[in-house]
Amino acid sequence: MILNALSSDTLCASLFSNYPEIIRVAAFVASFTFILIILTLIGIFYHRVKHGKMVRLSTLAEGEIIEELNDHLFLFDSVTDIPEADMNAIVDKLTVLKNKNDVFGQSMADVLIHLQTNLTGSFDNIISSTFSRLKLRKFTLNRLRSSFWFLRTKGLNEVHEMQDGHALPVVYELVNDRNPDVRVAAYTVLIKMKTRYCFDFLSNEKEELSEWHLIVLGDAVTATENADIPDFKNYLTGTNKSLIILSVRLIVAYLQFNAIPKLLLMLDNEDEQLRNQIIIALGKLAAGNVEERLIGKYDEETDRNKSAILFSLGQIGSGKSLNFIVEKFLEAGDFAIMKSAASAIFAHPGDLKDQILQSLTTVREDHLAMLRSFS
Amino acid sequence: MKKVLIVDVESLVNRFLEARLKREGFSVVFATDGQQALILIQDQKYDLILVDLMIPNVAGRELIMEIQRNPLNSQTPIMVLTSLSSDELIVDVLASGVKDYIMKPFSVNVIVAKLKQLTELSMDIN
Amino acid sequence: MENIGGWIAFIFEYAIFYYGICLMLSYLILVFFSIIEINKYNHRNRFINYSPLLNSEYIPGISIIAPAFNEALTIINGVHTLLSLSYPKFEVIVINDGSTDDSLQQLIAEYDLVESNFFYDIAIQTHPIKAIYKSSNPVYSKLTVVDKENGKSKADACNAGINVSSYPLFLGTDIDCILHKETLLKMVKPFIEEKTRVIAAGAVIRASNSCEVDNGYLKKIHVSSQYLPLFQELEYIRAFLLGRMAWSKINGLMLVSGAIGLFDKEIALSAGGYDNTSLGEDMELIARMRIWMHDNDQKYLVKYIPESLCWTEVPSTIKILARQRTRWTQGLAQTLWIHKVAFLNSKYKIFGLLTYPYWIFFEWMAPLIEAGGIIYYIYLISTGQLTLEYAIILFIFVYSFSVMITLIAILWDDLAGMKYSRKRDVLKLCLAAIVEPIAYHPLVLFYSLRGNWFFFTRRKLAWGVMTRIGFKK
Numbered sequence: 001m002i003l004n005a006l007s008s009d010t011l012c013a014s015l016f017s018n019y020p021e022i023i024r025v026a027a028f029v030a031s032f033t034f035i036l037i038i039l040t041l042i043g044i045f046y047h048r049v050k051h052g053k054m055v056r057l058s059t060l061a062e063g064e065i066i067e068e069l070n071d072h073l074f075l076f077d078s079v080t081d082i083p084e085a086d087m088n089a090i091v092d093k094l095t096v097l098k099n100k101n102d103v104f105g106q107s108m109a110d111v112l113i114h115l116q117t118n119l120t121g122s123f124d125n126i127i128s129s130t131f132s133r134l135k136l137r138k139f140t141l142n143r144l145r146s147s148f149w150f151l152r153t154k155g156l157n158e159v160h161e162m163q164d165g166h167a168l169p170v171v172y173e174l175v176n177d178r179n180p181d182v183r184v185a186a187y188t189v190l191i192k193m194k195t196r197y198c199f200d201f202l203s204n205e206k207e208e209l210s211e212w213h214l215i216v217l218g219d220a221v222t223a224t225e226n227a228d229i230p231d232f233k234n235y236l237t238g239t240n241k242s243l244i245i246l247s248v249r250l251i252v253a254y255l256q257f258n259a260i261p262k263l264l265l266m267l268d269n270e271d272e273q274l275r276n277q278i279i280i281a282l283g284k285l286a287a288g289n290v291e292e293r294l295i296g297k298y299d300e301e302t303d304r305n306k307s308a309i310l311f312s313l314g315q316i317g318s319g320k321s322l323n324f325i326v327e328k329f330l331e332a333g334d335f336a337i338m339k340s341a342a343s344a345i346f347a348h349p350g351d352l353k354d355q356i357l358q359s360l361t362t363v364r365e366d367h368l369a370m371l372r373s374f375s
Numbered sequence: 376m377k378k379v380l381i382v383d384v385e386s387l388v389n390r391f392l393e394a395r396l397k398r399e400g401f402s403v404v405f406a407t408d409g410q411q412a413l414i415l416i417q418d419q420k421y422d423l424i425l426v427d428l429m430i431p432n433v434a435g436r437e438l439i440m441e442i443q444r445n446p447l448n449s450q451t452p453i454m455v456l457t458s459l460s461s462d463e464l465i466v467d468v469l470a471s472g473v474k475d476y477i478m479k480p481f482s483v484n485v486i487v488a489k490l491k492q493l494t495e496l497s498m499d500i501n
Numbered sequence: 502m503e504n505i506g507g508w509i510a511f512i513f514e515y516a517i518f519y520y521g522i523c524l525m526l527s528y529l530i531l532v533f534f535s536i537i538e539i540n541k542y543n544h545r546n547r548f549i550n551y552s553p554l555l556n557s558e559y560i561p562g563i564s565i566i567a568p569a570f571n572e573a574l575t576i577i578n579g580v581h582t583l584l585s586l587s588y589p590k591f592e593v594i595v596i597n598d599g600s601t602d603d604s605l606q607q608l609i610a611e612y613d614l615v616e617s618n619f620f621y622d623i624a625i626q627t628h629p630i631k632a633i634y635k636s637s638n639p640v641y642s643k644l645t646v647v648d649k650e651n652g653k654s655k656a657d658a659c660n661a662g663i664n665v666s667s668y669p670l671f672l673g674t675d676i677d678c679i680l681h682k683e684t685l686l687k688m689v690k691p692f693i694e695e696k697t698r699v700i701a702a703g704a705v706i707r708a709s710n711s712c713e714v715d716n717g718y719l720k721k722i723h724v725s726s727q728y729l730p731l732f733q734e735l736e737y738i739r740a741f742l743l744g745r746m747a748w749s750k751i752n753g754l755m756l757v758s759g760a761i762g763l764f765d766k767e768i769a770l771s772a773g774g775y776d777n778t779s780l781g782e783d784m785e786l787i788a789r790m791r792i793w794m795h796d797n798d799q800k801y802l803v804k805y806i807p808e809s810l811c812w813t814e815v816p817s818t819i820k821i822l823a824r825q826r827t828r829w830t831q832g833l834a835q836t837l838w839i840h841k842v843a844f845l846n847s848k849y850k851i852f853g854l855l856t857y858p859y860w861i862f863f864e865w866m867a868p869l870i871e872a873g874g875i876i877y878y879i880y881l882i883s884t885g886q887l888t889l890e891y892a893i894i895l896f897i898f899v900y901s902f903s904v905m906i907t908l909i910a911i912l913w914d915d916l917a918g919m920k921y922s923r924k925r926d927v928l929k930l931c932l933a934a935i936v937e938p939i940a941y942h943p944l945v946l947f948y949s950l951r952g953n954w955f956f957f958t959r960r961k962l963a964w965g966v967m968t969r970i971g972f973k974k
Contacts (some may be wrong), residue, residue: 022518023891026898029525033901040908044931047915048924066387070394077484111387118388121482150544157548181545212694215560219553223460249559335622366620373620409585410718429555431682432718434585436640459589460556467639 054103061107065097069111078122079129091133098134109136117161128162137164144170149179156185160192168195175201184213188220194227202235202243209242217246222253233259236266245277252284260287267297276305283312291321298328307340314344319352326356330363338370346374376402377494378419382412382438383427383456392483399487401494409433413441420447422494427456427479428468436468443472452493456481513877520870524863525902532909534747539807539917542746551686555589561692562590562668563685563763568658569595569676570651573602577611578717579676584643588685592643594665595676598658599628599651608646613638619645625660625774628652633665655759656775656782663766663774671769673762673783679709679719679812680761688763691804700765700790702804703757705741708734709812719812724926729822731933732941733815738930739910742807742917749805753856757803759783761811768793768801779839781832788840795849807917823948830952833865868949900938907934 019027072090076082082090098108109131116127131137143155144167152174159167174186183205190198209217221227233256235247251259263278282290294309301309310328313321322345329341345356357371379401383389386407393403404421406412410432416424424442428435435455442448455468458479465476474493477486554560565583569576576595583593597605608614614634621633627649634646649661659673670692674680681687684704692699710730713721725731748754757764762783769786772793779785787803794801816822837860844861846853878895881887887895911930921927954960 019891019894022514023894025518025522027894029522030894030898030901033905034897036905037901037908040905040912041931044908044912044915044927047912048927051915052924062387066390070391074391074395075398114387115391118385118480119391119483120480121484123483148544150547154548157550208696210694210696211559212690215557215693216553218559219556223556335624369618369620372618375618408718410715429587431582431585431587432715433581434640437581437584440638440640458552458555461589471640 057101057103058107061097061100061104062111065094065104065108065111068093068097069115073126073130074123076126079125082126087133091130094130094134098136105136106139108134109139112136113158113161124163128164131162137162137166140164140167141170144174149177149182152177152179152182153185156182156189160189163193165193168193180207180209180213184209184216187217191217191220191227192224194224198227199230199235202232202247203238205240205243208240209246214242214246214249218249218253221250229254231258232256233262236262241271241274244274248277248281252281255285257285257287260285260290264290264293267293272302272305275301276308279305279308279312283308283315286316288316288318288320291316291318295321295324298324303334303337306334307336310337310340310344314340314347317348319348322348322352322356326360330360330367338367342370342374345371376400377422378402378404379423379425379490379494380404380406380412380415380419380421381425382406382409382430382435383425384408384430385427392486395483395487396490399491401490409435409438412438416442416445416448418447421451423490424448424451424453425456425490426453428459428464429457436471439468439471439473452496454489454493513873517870517874517877521874521899524867527859527863528743528902528906531747532743532906534750535743536913538746538750539742539913542807543917546687546690549690551587551683554686554689555587557589560588560590561670561689562592563588563689564662564666564668564671564766565591565593565674565685566659566662566666566671567593567595567674567676568598568655568662569600569604570598570658571600571602571604572676573600573604573607575677575717576604577607579678580608580612580644582679582717583674584641585682586680586685587682588689590668591685592645592667594645594647594662596647596649596658596662598649598655605646605648609634612636612641612644612646614644614646619665621665624664624770627657627661627664627777630661630665652777654777654779654782656777656779659759659782660774660777663769666766669766671764671766673759673764674811675760675813677814678706678760679714679717681808681810684761684810685763687806687808687810688761691802691806692763692765695802695804697800697802698765698768699802699804700768700794701754701757701787702763702806703745703754704761704806704808704810706737706758706760706811706813707809708737708815710814710817712812721922722812723923724921724929726929727817728940729819730815730817731929732937733822735907735910735930735933735937736945737815738914739907741805742913743906743910745805746807748856749803751851751855752802753851753859754803754805755787755852755856755860756784757787757805758811760813764790771797779832779835780828781836784832785836785839788836788843791852792840792843792849795852819944822944823951826945826948827952827955830865830868830949831956833860834953834956837861837865865953868946869953871946872950903938903942904934907937 072093094108098105112127112131116124116131119127140155140158140162143151143158146152146155156171156174159171171186171189174182175190177183177186187198187201232247232250232254236244236259238244248263251263260282263282266278267275269275279294282294291313294313298306298309310325313325325341325344329338329345332338332341346353360367360371377400379396381389381392381403383405384407389405393405396403404415406415408431413433426435426438430438433441439453442451442453452474453472455473455476456479457464457476460478468476475489477489567579567583572579580593580595595608597608613636615637616632617635619633619635628651630647630649632648634648636642636644645665647661647665649658652658663671670689672685672688688702688704691702707722708725708730709719710727711723711725712719713723724734745754745756759782768790772786772789775782776785791803816825843849843853843857845858849857878887882892908931911927911934915927
């Protein structure tokens with residue numbers, strides 16, 4: 001056989017050896033691409049057939065599982081209503097379904113996790129109890145130990161959806177994962193499961209996190225009911241700018257007014273973005289005693305932060321800085337600053353605002369147009 | 376049998392919700408987008424309409440407005456389903472005449488209780 | 502004479518042939534990078550939950566800018582779809598660009614519009630705005646309609662929209678495009694997850710010609726049964742999935758389509774907004790934004806998302822296709838000429854050293870060299886200098902490579918998640934891929950040459966009117 005192959009190689013070599021260089025190259029490339037065309041066509045149709053089969057099987061699995069759950073498990077309002085014998089019978093039936101094949105097993109886990117994610121109340125316990133009895137945690141644990149970071153992240157999401165306390169030791173390990181998406185998912189789990197020291201990441205995380213991470217973490221904190229909320233001002237002195245920003249946002253979310261003095265000190269920070277976030281936070285906290293400080297900072301600031309200062313003064317709306325706002329409105333050359341000033345004027349209570357508007361009679365056309373657009 | 380129209384994209388939870396509502400004596404019809412819902416309300420009067428604000432095609436708030444203008448269903452109580460937690464949005468939606476709202480994720484027992492209450496109230500008024 | 506003839510023969514035989522080899526190698530490299538980047542995107546976003554974004558007050562707001570000229574058939578449905586996109590902070594700005602039909606009247610009636618005192622910054626000069634309308638119905642508070650004089654270009658209308666916009670990002674789109682419900686959520690993600698500033702992002706565009714559409718809402722996705730849209734679908738799959746993803750990976754993207762592009766408004770304005778004299782305003786804006794960032798020493802990224810988020814009606818007649826492709830080539834040549842400062846200029850890094858030369862040699866010059874190659878090939882055959890056997894080998898060489906690249910794109914499209922509901926749609930695409938190099942590519946080649954001819958002879962080509970079939974079916 002080898003001799004035949006060799007001789008056919010020799011045959012090919014001798015076939016093409018008479019061809020000019022260009023034709024030889026063209027023939028070689030054409031042969032190579034022809035093989036790839038065949039392989040690609042096979043790949044397309046194999047994938048289509050396989051995917052179609054998977055979809056049909058998953059749909060079938062999902063349908064049977066939902067039917068079984070609806071007809072037997074979800075007849076009860078809470079897990080304590082289910083007699084032990086009935087529960088065992090239901091679990092046995094579901095186990096049979098789960099063990100049919102891999103697709104059924106995975107679908108069982110996915111359906112229960114999906115329902116757990118989208119339903120609250122007493123059904124939570126029914127679902128998590130069933131999940132546990134069906135030993136479906138192994139799917140989650142396999143994902144947590146996967147070498148693929150996106151599977152580790154999915155596993156972490158499943159841990160907090162199913163409130164699986166048994167997986168916490170693995171979650172604590174993943175807090176040190178080299179992938180930031182995995183670490184953030186681990187922090188989210190610890191926050192949502194209200195574990196001790198779940199806010200330690202605010203001082204321990206060394207890498208600057210993205211805005212997406214901050215949104216996810218912020219949402220995790222504010223969406224967790226009855227979480228033990230710390231004093232976020234304690235995290236304002238770190239070196240990780242992104243986490244300082246997150247702490248500032250959480251200070252606003254939880255109206256931690258005692259952080260205001262510290263925030264005021266940070267107005268001198270050399271980072272423009274950080275100063276911007278603090279100016280916005282002071283406005284949202286409607287901290288009346290900071291107006292002087294904000295006004296004092298105004299001239300040193302960038303245009304973006306000037307707009308933010310004016311907007312925040314409007315949110316505070318005490319009236320003390322109204323003259324300042326009007327002055328800046330009238331002298332503004334930058335459209336964004338003019339707009340922020342106008343918005344700040346209109347954010348003030350009715351009588352104060354009306355007084356000011358009445359006094360603005362001899363102003364430029366563009367000022368009038370701006371005021372008209374707000375009224 | 377009380378007729379409920381649920382306008383929501385989510386399918387898996389709705390299958391479960393449908394089974395539960397049927398056991399409670401409701402007849403359930405689903406629409407997965409605003410346009411589909413608009414067609415359904417033209418020919419049929421419903422006892423209650425449950426609308427998810429984040430539906431495609433015709434936005435949830437616009438759909439609510441159209442339901443309130445529809446001759447058959449202008450008096451039908453509307454309940455809103457939403458995962459958006461903005462106070463401003465909730466206040467706005469309630470001010471538009473919606474009877475109640477439910478945050479997602481929701482409790483099935485609570486939804487059933489609210490649906491029963493609203494449909495009974497509406498029957499009393501009629 | 503013999504020497505000259507020898508040189509010509511040498512150029513046509515060797516230079517063009519090895520140019521073709523280089524072009525093929527470049528496609529293979531693009532395929533390789535695309536596959537890596539699509540995988541990376543899928544891993545990152547397969548299990549994503551968008552609810553934190555939906556509830557966040559820190560998410561950047563987006564202004565959707567949709568110019569409209571004589572779009573009476575599709576405008577109402579288009580606006581409904583835009584208003585129902587899932588995103589917590591956005592506005593829809595429709596610019597009625599001097600329509601001569603009843604587009605504006607339809608909008609006024611449908612959305613209870615009244616003229617407003619809205620005051621905006623004329624950051625970019627445009628043709629005069631006649632009025633700005635807002636709705637008296639709070640349900641439509643996100644909608645703004647700008648009525649302006651026709652500026653003879655989409656760029657002028659877009660600039661007017663940018664002037665009126667309030668948010669830091671803007672999405673440029675067409676009113677007749679059907680956008681996926683989660684378009685804004687998916688496209689904003691690169692802007693908030695990258696630590697380097699993202700200045701623009703694009704996504705995949707598909708043909709909506711044979712899709713099941715119900716009053717502007719996409720119900721089922723089908724491959725077109727018409728000849729021209731079917732081949733254009735193939736082109737789009739190839740270009741978006743294999744071309745642009747690769748460029749996105751190395752931050753070398755030169756084009757974000759006007760049908761769906763999310764831009765950083767501050768940078769777009771600093772760069773001067775859209776150029777209303779350009780025939781390829783979308784590409785020209787990206788080039789200018791990139792140059793501006795380099796000139797101002799700022800790091801940036803231009804990203805691409807391998808998800809089908811926009812469906813649009815593509816030309817279904819030769820006449821409209823001809824106009825579109827001629828304009829595209831003219832626009833390409835124009836952009837490359839205007840920004841020639843970037844060519845092989847190390848100041849512009851990847852853009853100047855790789856992207857720009859690539860677009861000159863392998864996008865702009867390719868039709869010219871290909872045409873020359875075909876003419877010489879025919880000459881050789883007709884003068885008996887090329888045997889039939891060699892002629893066939895050469896033909897198969899070019900043909901099979903083209904088919905292979907297209908089939909790889911179709912495979913990757915399927916793997917990346919584009920699931921046509923019918924198996925026969927994929928079969929149609931595969932058959933079209935086999936036939937495309939003979940049945941469609943010559944048309945595209947011809948119009949590219951025409952576009953170059955128009956460019957070099959400075960012949961003006963108007964935008965023309967895209968005849969809409971509309972979405973009411």
